Amino acid sequence: MKKKNLLYIVCALAMSSLCGCDDFLDKDPQDKQTNDTYWQTETSLRTYAQDFYSSYFAGYGTDYTVFAGYFSGDDYTDDFINLNNANTNGSGYIYFSTSATTDWNSRTGTWSDNYGIIYKANVMLEKIPGMNISDEAKRHWEGIARYFRAMAYSTLAKYYGGVPYYDKVTDPADPALYKDRDSYLYVAQKIQEDFQYALDNVRTDDTKRQVNKYVVGAYMSREMLYHATWLKYHGTTVGPTSEKVADGDIKNLLQGAINGAEVVMNSGIYSIGNTYNALFTTDDLANNPEVIWYREYTSGLQCNALMSYNGPEDQTQGGVTQDVINTYLCSDGLPIGQSPLYQGKEDPSIQKSFQDRDPRLYQTVADSLRIMSAMGTNYTEGTSPTGYPTKKFLNDEWWVAGLDYCTGRLSPADAPCIRYAEVLLNYVEARYEIAQVGGNAFSQSDLDKSINELRDRQLTKWGDTEAKTMPKVQLNGGNLSVNGVVINDPARDPDVNPVLWEIRRERRIELIMEGRRGEDLRRWAKFEYLNSEDANGYPTMSFLGAYVNMADYPEISSKDDSGKRVLYLFDPENPGNVETEKGYIYYLREKELRIFKAGELNSERYYLRAIPAAQLTIYENKGQVLTQNPGW
Numbered sequence: 001m002k003k004k005n006l007l008y009i010v011c012a013l014a015m016s017s018l019c020g021c022d023d024f025l026d027k028d029p030q031d032k033q034t035n036d037t038y039w040q041t042e043t044s045l046r047t048y049a050q051d052f053y054s055s056y057f058a059g060y061g062t063d064y065t066v067f068a069g070y071f072s073g074d075d076y077t078d079d080f081i082n083l084n085n086a087n088t089n090g091s092g093y094i095y096f097s098t099s100a101t102t103d104w105n106s107r108t109g110t111w112s113d114n115y116g117i118i119y120k121a122n123v124m125l126e127k128i129p130g131m132n133i134s135d136e137a138k139r140h141w142e143g144i145a146r147y148f149r150a151m152a153y154s155t156l157a158k159y160y161g162g163v164p165y166y167d168k169v170t171d172p173a174d175p176a177l178y179k180d181r182d183s184y185l186y187v188a189q190k191i192q193e194d195f196q197y198a199l200d201n202v203r204t205d206d207t208k209r210q211v212n213k214y215v216v217g218a219y220m221s222r223e224m225l226y227h228a229t230w231l232k233y234h235g236t237t238v239g240p241t242s243e244k245v246a247d248g249d250i251k252n253l254l255q256g257a258i259n260g261a262e263v264v265m266n267s268g269i270y271s272i273g274n275t276y277n278a279l280f281t282t283d284d285l286a287n288n289p290e291v292i293w294y295r296e297y298t299s300g301l302q303c304n305a306l307m308s309y310n311g312p313e314d315q316t317q318g319g320v321t322q323d324v325i326n327t328y329l330c331s332d333g334l335p336i337g338q339s340p341l342y343q344g345k346e347d348p349s350i351q352k353s354f355q356d357r358d359p360r361l362y363q364t365v366a367d368s369l370r371i372m373s374a375m376g377t378n379y380t381e382g383t384s385p386t387g388y389p390t391k392k393f394l395n396d397e398w399w400v401a402g403l404d405y406c407t408g409r410l411s412p413a414d415a416p417c418i419r420y421a422e423v424l425l426n427y428v429e430a431r432y433e434i435a436q437v438g439g440n441a442f443s444q445s446d447l448d449k450s451i452n453e454l455r456d457r458q459l460t461k462w463g464d465t466e467a468k469t470m471p472k473v474q475l476n477g478g479n480l481s482v483n484g485v486v487i488n489d490p491a492r493d494p495d496v497n498p499v500l501w502e503i504r505r506e507r508r509i510e511l512i513m514e515g516r517r518g519e520d521l522r523r524w525a526k527f528e529y530l531n532s533e534d535a536n537g538y539p540t541m542s543f544l545g546a547y548v549n550m551a552d553y554p555e556i557s558s559k560d561d562s563g564k565r566v567l568y569l570f571d572p573e574n575p576g577n578v579e580t581e582k583g584y585i586y587y588l589r590e591k592e593l594r595i596f597k598a599g600e601l602n603s604e605r606y607y608l609r610a611i612p613a614a615q616l617t618i619y620e621n622k623g624q625v626l627t628q629n630p631g632w
Contacts, residue, residue, distance in 0.1 A: 052148040070415070083317065118149055118152045140206070204267075217263035228256070255434065277391070291416045292419060314383045320545075325388065347547075387548065392512070422511060478498060504524075507520065
């Protein structure tokens with residue numbers, strides 16, 4: 001139902017309450033629906049529920065809008081340094097996602113929009129029991145309402161932690177409407193209850209492009225893994241007032257993630273295919289067994305511009321970092337710091353370092369250097385400020401054929417909102433984590449039905465004919481091994497168990513630029529990975545691009561015609577030489593662009609947004625208090 005009809009209903013109800021003694025005014029309008037006459041059939045419920053969809057399944061967006069977490073939309077990560085609007089004054093997307101107190105933290109859209117969804121869901125849940133439809137239909141539609149209510153509260157909890165929780169329609173005059181925030185744990189538990197009800201009652205098939213049981217299960221695995229691990233690694237909030245959450249509560253939330261994943265995994269409907277790039281560049285995902293839920297685009301009706309940013313246009317928004325390139329394993333399944341196959345030890349150029357790597361690398365990043373800021377370039381394809389142009393969202397065949405799909409806002413490629421690979425990765429991480437808080441022991445079976453399913457893919461590098469797979473992993477005590485060799489990554493965070501480190505690596509590589517990395521770092525309490533400098537004040541790999549030896553590229557120059565340097569490089573072997581002609585592309589050169597100090601409230605506060613100032617004022621005007629997050 002459109003918002004103007006809802007407004008009409010509110011006004012009509014208000015008028016009827018004022019004029020209840022007049023028989024004429026008590027009659028329902030003959031040409032419009034009212035809140036009493038609307039709730040009649042499943043068609044009414046389906047129409048009402050459609051307004052929920054646009055809030056949570058943005059896909060690639062439309063036209064030139066932000067790509068809803070894809071490509072440059074996955075801001076504030078160590079995978080993709082987003083340079084949009086970045087300049088020497090330090091503005092842009094290079095800081096932490098909650099650091100702009102006068103910008104993002106003053107906005108009320110996330111708060112008000114999601115509470116609007118919650119209100120709509122509560123209205124729906126209030127009306128369904130009195131409808132003349134079957135009990136099965138009532139349970140299904142109650143499940144749909146509770147699913148979207150869970151999604152709304154999950155979004156709020158990710159932003160703010162604990163929030164006021166309402167599970168019924170509340171009268172505006174009721175003081176309970178202005179209660180203080182419920183705890184993050186309580187909200188997470190209520191989210192799980194809604195997801196579980198939906199999982200148990202939503203239909204397995206409710207016609208095309210409608211939420212079904214497996215969509216519920218997939219998102220339940222994502223959202224409950226987030227909340228369980230956030231509460232495990234942070235506690236009840238951030239800063240010195242945070243308290244540890246009991247293992248039993250963490251275990252229960254992790255079980256919710258596993259429950260959702262297993263419904264999808266045990267359905268027999270979904271599987272991992274021998275494609276990767278095609279998952280993001282195909283104009284019809286309807287029958288793809290790896291795609292659980294997608295947004296559909298159609299030429300002439302609604303398209304997106306994402307492919308243009310991965311093909312002909314320079315990637316001015318930012319670029320893939322050296323940090324994530326270093327994370328890709330070699331083809332023997334070992335990290336670059338351990339594998340004898342890695343050829344980039346002495347010369348980490350693209351030509352050397354891209355040899356014998358995980359084939360997903362070749363379907364994600366172009367294997368040729370294309371620097372946006374170098375002089376004398378004559379590229380026929382888009383460039384990147386880090387020298388690593390992405391191609392994850394580019395259809396190579398369309399590009400070679402010169403189709404208009406690759407230019408402007410004409411791409412009809414469907415967007416996979418959530419896919420089977422993520423569900424498998426949600427499952428394996430939840431299974432490892434639950435084993436640490438009293439659940440069943442983590443086993444080889446957990447690896448075989450998750451990571452090793454992904455390793456079965458046979459992927460071909462563009463232009464090659466030989467398909468390659470990655471070796472499967474085996475549980476080896478407190479480690480993982482491949483082909484009998486224990487994985488021992490010298491770059492591993494010493495605070496992260498070796499098995500969990502590899503699970504997280506697989507997740508990072510599989511889901512790169514799909515909007516998950518920022519959330520992962522937030523829930524793992526690992527914002528220190530985002531720092532722009534190391535302990536010596538030198539740039540980290542999260543702020544560096546491809547390695548370049550200018551002697552290998554005589555056709556291009558690091559300086560313009562006047563002799564001014566336009567391409568800066570950082571040489572780890574000679575860090576003080578700003579005139580070096582070899583090193584990693586150093587696009588942003590200001591000091592302390594992004595510094596996070598674990599344990600300090602001024603940094604820890606960035607894991608949660610500030611409660612919007614407008615909401616605090618509303619409470620204050622009512623004589624009530626809405627508690628602010630620590631540090632804001």
